[in-house]
Amino acid sequence: MFKGIKDWLLNLKNEGVEKVPDETKREFLKIGLIITGVFAGGSLFSVISRVAEGLASSEELHKSYPYKPHYSMVFKIDRCIDCELCMEACRKTNHVPDYGWRTMILRRYDESALDQKTMFMPILCNHCNNPPCVRACPTKATYKDKKTGIVRMAYDKCIGCKTCMVACPYNVRYFNEEKHAVDKCDFCWESRLSKGITITACAEACPAGVRIFGDLSDPGSEVYKLVHQLAKPVWVLKPETGAKPNVFYTIS
Amino acid sequence: MRKVKILIGTLILLLSFTGIAFVSEKNKGESVKLEEPQEVIYYESEQFGGPEIVYVKPVRGVLFSHKKHVGELGFPCESCHNSLFEMQALKSQENPDFKMEALYQGKYCGACHNGQAAFASNTKCATCHIGVKGLKEYMRKLASKEKK
Numbered sequence: 001m002f003k004g005i006k007d008w009l010l011n012l013k014n015e016g017v018e019k020v021p022d023e024t025k026r027e028f029l030k031i032g033l034i035i036t037g038v039f040a041g042g043s044l045f046s047v048i049s050r051v052a053e054g055l056a057s058s059e060e061l062h063k064s065y066p067y068k069p070h071y072s073m074v075f076k077i078d079r080c081i082d083c084e085l086c087m088e089a090c091r092k093t094n095h096v097p098d099y100g101w102r103t104m105i106l107r108r109y110d111e112s113a114l115d116q117k118t119m120f121m122p123i124l125c126n127h128c129n130n131p132p133c134v135r136a137c138p139t140k141a142t143y144k145d146k147k148t149g150i151v152r153m154a155y156d157k158c159i160g161c162k163t164c165m166v167a168c169p170y171n172v173r174y175f176n177e178e179k180h181a182v183d184k185c186d187f188c189w190e191s192r193l194s195k196g197i198t199i200t201a202c203a204e205a206c207p208a209g210v211r212i213f214g215d216l217s218d219p220g221s222e223v224y225k226l227v228h229q230l231a232k233p234v235w236v237l238k239p240e241t242g243a244k245p246n247v248f249y250t251i252s
Numbered sequence: 253m254r255k256v257k258i259l260i261g262t263l264i265l266l267l268s269f270t271g272i273a274f275v276s277e278k279n280k281g282e283s284v285k286l287e288e289p290q291e292v293i294y295y296e297s298e299q300f301g302g303p304e305i306v307y308v309k310p311v312r313g314v315l316f317s318h319k320k321h322v323g324e325l326g327f328p329c330e331s332c333h334n335s336l337f338e339m340q341a342l343k344s345q346e347n348p349d350f351k352m353e354a355l356y357q358g359k360y361c362g363a364c365h366n367g368q369a370a371f372a373s374n375t376k377c378a379t380c381h382i383g384v385k386g387l388k389e390y391m392r393k394l395a396s397k398e399k400k
């Protein structure tokens with residue numbers, strides 16, 4: 001009997017997604033699915049997950065990351081306690097003034113939440129694979145490093161027009177008065193990585209193991225293992241912008 | 253006539269210089285250092301038997317609430333004093349072992365927060381860790397109360 005159903009299913013003809021009302025498509029998108037087919041007069045849908053859309057490592061990239069090392073950070077977000085030791089370490093290491101920040105902790109508070117009512121969320125530059133800030137900069141002062149994929153600043157080229165600050169969907173840039181240029185996280189490239197240290201100041205300072213930093217192109221690295229698994233959710237911020245972040249979020 | 257003009261000119265120059273000096277003085281005042289987060293002992297109300305305590309060591313912003321434990325849950329003082337915690341608030345943060353590891357071994361908060369009597373100390377971090385943001389809120393609360 002089941003064999004009959006299987007044959008019947010396999011022989012159904014895809015009637016085309018064009019006939020599906022936009023509203024239905026949207027409902028499916030909201031729960032993370034894209035409709036790929038319609039069968040049996042609209043009573044059956046075939047769907048695929050849209051998770052890959054948001055990842056820098058969409059499936060075809062899994063085998064070949066464009067950079068070497070392909071620097072990435074993964075946050076185990078539920079472990080963050082807003083001790084801000086990361087921010088302190090960043091300020092000291094990268095000489096970030098009081099009025100600016102390269103990394104920061106956001107807080108979400110929901111009085112009506114069951115049980116735990118607060119959640120902290122660290123943010124920094126996502127070192128996007130498709131960075132809107134780089135596209136927007138008129139002088140190429142901000143650029144994607146061809147080797148490491150780090151989105152960096154050439155401070156002497158920056159004219160302070162702040163176009164990149166507007167273009168960045170993640171609001172992670174600030175204007176540095178002393179440098180007379182826009183400044184932002186460079187994964188500690190200038191202060192540490194270029195000098196042979198393998199971990200950012202914030203990741204080293206975090207007492208809770210929130211910030212995991214490493215090379216996404218190395219299957220032995222912790223970031224690789226955290227991103228390439230399905231047991232726990234992994235997500236990026238604002239995937240709809242198409243910026244393709246290299247900073248991922250997960251839970252411990 | 254010429255002398256008068258020179259006089260007026262010098263006066264204007266002098267005035268603008270004092271003006272500039274005044275502005276730069278003002279700018280100096282604005283760039284004061286951010287307030288350094290400090291521990292807080294805040295009495296919400298005498299009826300809870302003890303204050304809201306925000307620890308800053310070994311990490312900043314960890315709340316113990318008498319309001320929650322005594323006021324809402326109704327524990328008597330003897331449940332924690334003096335076996336787990338001394339009466340003097342913030343005393344335990346001076347102990348070198350006042351860390352998460354100690355809690356996992358059943359010391360301090362870990363005596364109850366072990367997954368049986370209450371949620372385990374290695375879960376729901378942000379319930380007690382209110383962070384620097386939470387700490388600053390308590391600092392502000394305390395400051396406005398002291399003003400009154």
Ligand code: SF4
Nearest residue numbers: 125126128131133168
């Ligand atoms: S997060 Fe913003 S600043 Fe960083 S690469 Fe992406 S667009 Fe540029």
Ligand code: SF4
Nearest residue numbers: 080081083084086206
């Ligand atoms: S150091 Fe770690 S736990 Fe503390 S605020 Fe930063 S990310 Fe969160």
